[in-house]
Amino acid sequence: MTSDTPQREPFLLTLGRHALLLAFVAISLWPVLDVLAISLRPGNRLRTTEFELFPRDATLASYRALFTEQPFLRWLGNSLLVSTAVTVTGVALASISGYAFSRFKFVGRQTMMVSILTTQMFPATMLLLPLYLMIAKLGLVNTFVGLVLFYVATALPFCVWQMKGFYDTIPHSLEEAARIDGCSPWNAFTKVVLPLAAPGLVITALFSFMSAWSEYLIAAQVLQDRELFTLPLGLKSFQSSMSTQWGLYAAASLLVSIPVVILFMLLSRYLVSGLTLGSVKE
Amino acid sequence: MPLQNSLPKLALALIALVTLGCARRDSGQQVVTLWHQMRPEDRAVLESRVEAFEAEHPGVDVRPLYKETEELRSGLESAVLVGHGPDLVYGPSDPLGVYQAIGALRDLSPYFEAAEQEAFDPVALIRLPAHKDPTKSQLVFVGDRFGNHLALIYNRKFVPKPPETTVELLEIAKQNTVDEDGDGRFERYGLAWNYTEPFFLVPFLTGHGGWLFKEPRPEGAAEVPTLDTPEIIAGLRYVASLKKAQVLPRSADYEAAAALFLAGKAAMLIDGDWSWQKYLSEPGLDAAIAVLPMVSETGKPLAPMVAPKGYSMSVAVSDARAPLVAEVVKFLTNEETQRAFLKQSILPSRLALRSDPAVVDDPTMQVSLAQVERGRLMPTATEQRAVWDAMRPHYQALMAGEMTPEAAAAAMQRDAVSKIATLTSRVEPDATAGLVKLLGGVLLAGLVYVNRRTLVDFARDWRRNRFAYILVLPALAVIFLTVIFPLAYNVLLSFSNMSLQNFRDWQIVGLHNYVSLLTGGESSRFWNVFGKTLLWTVINVSLHVAIGVLLAITLNGPVRGKSLYRILLIIPWAVPAYITALTWRGMFDDQFGAVNHLLASWGIGTINWLTQEGPAFAACIIANVWLGFPFMMMIALGGLQGIPKELYEAAAIDRVSRWNQFWHITLPMLKPVLLPAITLGAVWTFNNLNVVWLVSNGGEPSDKTHILVSYVYKAVFNLYQYGYGAALSMVIFAMLLTFSVLFLGRTKATEAVA
Incomplete structure (x- = not known):
């Protein structure tokens, strides 16, 4: 990859880059290391009065309990299923509608764009009761379909706008050339434009995945059965007013973030490789 | 790319899989849902007793599920409104008044014969006037245990003999408040407890002869708070004197107080029965439990609040199913079940078990029993919540040394009176009701x-743009089908009088909620919080974008190890925010x-971050900036490509200098990609309840750390003002809509079609 073979840069600038990045890495990791320490502490202690990354009496008991005493793997499976479904549906719908919003001037376009944003403007906690009423009335309790539907609906406004933004940066001349060569509108879109919007697809995918992966409020209304829990619900079940199982909670939190990091690792090369746009743009 | 061609097929396959694989197979079993609030330690016992029940009753499937207080209530509300919700709820008795006021509970008395009832401690069976006919009384709650009471936990290494009077308490606390290394900070404190919840203040008030409500309750009227009596002031003075004697840590919430005691840095601790096992079983800590001491001046014991916990049957249960559901209650409150819970040091509600060896021979149980006998029963009145709400901010101010006992008592009383008035007020339709209905029709x-x-x-x-319409249709359909009902419902509620008084029979009353929001007694508070919310949103979003873009540009240059940097920098986004927000709270601890x-x-x-208005707000912002910058970094990285x-x-x-390159090339080219993220980022930040709530522990200090949503949440859910809350969320909606339209218009974000 071109960007990994460093071009010459003033030494001070390179040093500056590393200093800045290292400082932010430290800030990023600091609280997370604290979470790690909680997960290793015996008992259920959220706080201590000592600074110690690895508690003297560190134990992996919480991790062991997650896999042996709690249906953690089951929750993981549920979450993976739901989040994948949301990601695929969300990316598919957002990539096609974002394209229409970017390329065509049709009646109602602006109204539609603004109105999909409006759905994000209500404080979610205020919609708890009507949401539950609707889920109960429609018979969506304990179904993943209902959950996926709600998640896609909440993730889409951002995804649609994000995709539109990315398509806006891609020159129209590319599809026009393809159309002149005899491509159908659909093929011009999927074969020419879509591959160039890869960074947008990656961001949309990560966002959709994450919005399903970490969502609690809606899931708590839809899923009323421990076997069907997604990870956030499972984590929440370690909570209790003034007697939360902090060890389990912290251990599970760290494990829950691993798939996100892996997904980011897999997808982020499309965010940085520069293999898509640079060379083809005017 | 083959992946893109098969994307639609893959999506279809996945949707089919989700549809088929996940509907719960209900094979003709009778399902009884039980929403409970048991501690994690007790849940295993509950599960095993449920299994025993199912073994005795083939074909019945009891499903226990832990729920938070708000969720439990929203389930019962739904049971009232659409007949769908949990069959049984289990928890402490204090919210019963609210449940009964909305008509959510069924009478259990037909299923518990008189002889059966006599086996229980009478306080564990709660009868309330029927929802429809207040002259009749209903058995709405069958308790299986007593508890939730505070007692004194002491470290025997420092305190050989627990104090019997408050004078001794202060004396022992003084002896144990020590600065070992002479750096001016205490290494050990004499006493600690949770300064944030007024529940922990109650024993000091009762010990000085005070109580929260006038006794007896006035006939046929609301409870009258008595928070500014000489007795209450005496109690507050004692607490302030402890603070002044410096035997208490400067600031302590629940987790901090527990951590101090566990580390041997607090000689004594006041904490509830749910926690005692944790301290007693801690290796290397020689802890013991004692009853709270007697007040030297009054000769009265510091009496904590006591509440039974137990089961209530919801109106979601039909007449046909009621006998079976009652059978579950009977089984889960029978002697065998309660005996199974004895191992958890839980005080049984059945009198026969009080003489069980497991109770008689266990010193902790004996202390627990003695403390319960000195305790005051927690009221089930709906007004209790209003009183907690009124006490909390001033209790926090008293503990922070910002209020005198007299001023705190006066403020508590004033707020309690006004909150109870809100709680009990009934709003009737006014002249604007017809207008609103008419306008609604005209508008449509x-x-x-x-x-x-x-x-x-x-x-x-x-005909011209058919392709475009077909492309946008699926997304629009999904978005609007799911939100239309909740939004419409919210609009209706905002003009209604839905509240505790008019829960089932709410009606459109006109503009009342909007008027009281913008001109009522709380309106100056509203604008203050609104200002804070703007500040919160602007600072957060600016820092998210600035840090995100800065890091993305830094990463986009020739740097070795950039893929590792990238992954490490994304971590704040990947770890669940709930735990990291609480970790931040811990990191801001004073000492x-x-x-x-x-x-x-x-x-x-x-x-002292968490007990002062400005620093507490700054702490929330710092935590939220930390949570949010990776996402902006990711988007900026994508945009740079x-x-x-x-x-x-x-x-x-x-x-051209690098700086000018940034201003004239990078930023303009990033704009189309960053705009949606900034717009929505602002909307999300404006409405971000969680971070503020967790870092400030619900608005500490003294409810000064609120943004609009957390303010709404507290005002509405604690005082059950559904209509008012709906109106507030409409106002929030209008503000955000105005912002978005202006911002998008100025930046021409919807345009950009070349």
């Missing part, structure tokens, strides 16, 4: 009329937090 008709022309345009445009340690080691001097390298090369040849 007008919308259709205005859009009539658009519809014609649509039809014409459809043991990492932030203050760092500041001290740099010689800057420490800040769209900028052709040739532009920079040309600029370099023309000797």
Whole structure:
């Protein structure tokens, strides 16, 4: 990859880059290391009065309990299923509608764009009761379909706008050339434009995945059965007013973030490789 | 790319899989749902007893599920409104008044014969006037245990004999407050407890002869708070004197107080029965439990609140199913079940078990029993919640030394009276009710009329732009089908009088909620919080974008190890925010937090972050900036890929400085990609309840750390003002809509079609 073979840069600038990045890495990791320490502490202690990354009496008991005493793997499976479904549906719908919003001037376009944003403007906690009423009335309790539907609906406004933004940066001349060569509108879109919007697809995918992966409020209304829990619900079940199982909670939190990091690792090369746009743009 | 071609097929396959694989197979079993609030330690016992029940009753499936207080109530509300919700709820008795007021509970008395009832401690069976006919009383609650009471836990290494009077308490506390290394900070404190919840204040009030409500309750009227009596002031004075004697840590919430005691840095601790096992079983800690001491002046014991916990049957249960569901209650409160819970040091509600060896021979149980006998029963009145709400901020101010006992008592009383008035007020439709209905109708008709022309345009445009319409249709359908009902419902509620008094029979009352919101007694508070919310949103979003873009640009240059940097920098986004927000709260702790340690080691001097208005708000912002910058970084990284390298090369040849390259190439080219993220980021930040709530522990200090949503949440859910809350969320909605339209209009974000 071109960007990994460093071009010459003033030494001070390179040093500056590393200093800045290292400082932010430290800030990023600091609280997370604290979470790690909680997960290793015996008992259920959220706080201590000592600074110690690895508690003297560190134990992996919480991790062991997650896999042996709690249906953690089951929750993981549920979450993976739901989040994948949301990601695929969300990316598919957002990539096609974002394209229409970017390329065509049709009646109602602006109204539609603004109105999909409006759905994000209500404080979610205020919609708890009507949401539950609707889920109960429609018979969506304990179904993943209902959950996926709600998640896609909440993730889409951002995804649609994000995709539109990315398509806006891609020159129209590319599809026009393809159309002149005899491509159908659909093929011009999927074969020419879509591959160039890869960074947008990656961001949309990560966002959709994450919005399903970490969502609690809606899931708590839809899923009323421990076997069907997604990870956030499972984590929440370690909570209790003034007697939360902090060890389990912290251990599970760290494990829950691993798939996100892996997904980011897999997808982020499309965010940085520069293999898509640079060379083809005017 | 083959992946893109198969994307639609893959999506279809997945949707099919989700549909088929996940519907719960209900094979004709009778399902009984039980929403409970048991501690994690007790849940295993519950599960095993449920299994025993199912073994005795084949074909019955009891499903216990832990729920938070709010969720439990929203389930019962749904049971009232649409007949769908949990069959049984289990929890402490204090919310029963509210449940009964909305008509959510069924009478259990037909299923518990008189002889059966006599086996229970009478206080564990709660009868309330029936919802429909207040002259009749109903058995709405069958308790299986007593508890939730505070007692004194002491470290025997420092305290050989627990104090019997408050004078002794202060004496022992003084002896144990020590500065070992002479650095001016205490290494050990005499006593600690949770300063944030007024529940922990109650024993000091009762011990001095005070009580929260006038006794007896006035006939047929609301409870009258008595929070400014001489007895209450005496109680507050005693607490303030402890604080003044410096035997208490400067600030302590629940987790901090527990951590101090566990580390041997607090000689005594006041905590509830749910926690005692944790301290007693801690290795290396020689802890013991004692009853709270007697007040030397009054000769009265510090009496904590006591509540039974137990089961209530919801109105979601039909007459046909009621006998079976009652059978579950009987089984889960029978002697065998309660005996199974004895191992958890839980005081049984059945009198026969009080003489069980497991109770008689266990010293902790004996202390627990003695403490319960000195305790005061927690009221089930709906007014209790209003009183907690009124006490909390002033209790916090008293503990922070910002209020005198007299001023705190007066403020508590004033707020309690006004909150109870809100709680019990009934709003009748006014002149604007008809107007609102009429306007609603006219508005709908007008919308259709205005859009009539658009519809014609649509039809014409459809032929020309059919491809575009087909592309946007699926996304629009999914978005609007799911939100339309909740939004419409919210709009209706905002004009209604839905509240505790009018829960089932709410009606459109007109503009009342909006008027009281913008001009009522709380309106100055509203604008204050609104200002804070703006500040919160602007600072957060600016820092998210600034840090995100800065890091993305830094990463986009020639740096070794950039893929590792990228992954490490994304971590704040990947770890669930709930735990990291609480970790941040811990890091801002006055004495043991990492932030203050760092500041001290740099010689800057420490800040008492969480108990002062400004620093507490800053702490929330810092935590939220930390949570949000990786997402912006990711988007900026993606956006940078769209900028052709040739532009920079040309600029370099023309000797354009890096700074000018950034302003004239990078930023304009990032705009289309960053705009949606900034717009929505602002909307999300404006409405971000969680971080503020967790870092400030629900608005500490003294409800000064609120943004609009957390303010709404507290005002509405604690006082059950559904209509008012709906109106507030409409106002929030209008503000955000105005912002978005203006912002998007100025930046021409919907345009950009070349």
